[in-house]
Amino acid sequence: DAGVTQSPTHLIKTRGQQVTLRCSPKSGHDTVSWYQQALGQGPQFIFQYYEEEERQRGNFPDRFSGHQFPNYSSELNVNALLLGDSALYLCASSPWAGANQPQHFGDGTRLSIL
């Protein structure tokens, strides 16, 4: 089991553009969460998806949106990119059944905005 996989590994965009990041959860996991990790900071929760619906949301603007597919994989979309969106974006998965199960993280996508 490869665990949580994310693509692409690195991405360079310019201000105003839009970006889509992808995540496949660990086998057996049906819940996907996304985090933004700026340089020198801990991960910040963006949102969580379960049964193809957004279940939780952190303090991020509507420019950040997501989607979950029937196979539990997920996408994170960011519109109208700003320089401040430059960060490592982490995907984490966990099983919904049985709350408080620890989340498993992917390697992340490094997004750079020029």
Place this chain on the structure above:
Amino acid sequence: AQRVTQPEKLLSVFKGAPVELKCNYSYSGSPELFWYVQYSRQRLQLLLRHISRESIKGFTADLNKGETSFHLKKPFAQEEDSAMYYCALNPRTDSWGKLQFGAGTQVVVTP
């Protein structure tokens, strides 16, 4: 609002010396606390969780609700313990799964 504070950005210790990473939290309810670790060129991974009350790689952490702390300790540091450590809080409410992380502590163990 929930908050996790790790006051030390960098902790440098000698091999064989004790190491303690501090974590304080603010939360109105009864949270679940975790320690995550990130070794060089590896992904973030769970080190331990307070409800397990177990020792992983020689590390232990006790939840002190009176002091709202969850400090991570190891009596004898090893070079392979050099890594970035994050304390994280998971609310035991409808917001479960919305992990709140501290800023992290970089541990460097020198021979």
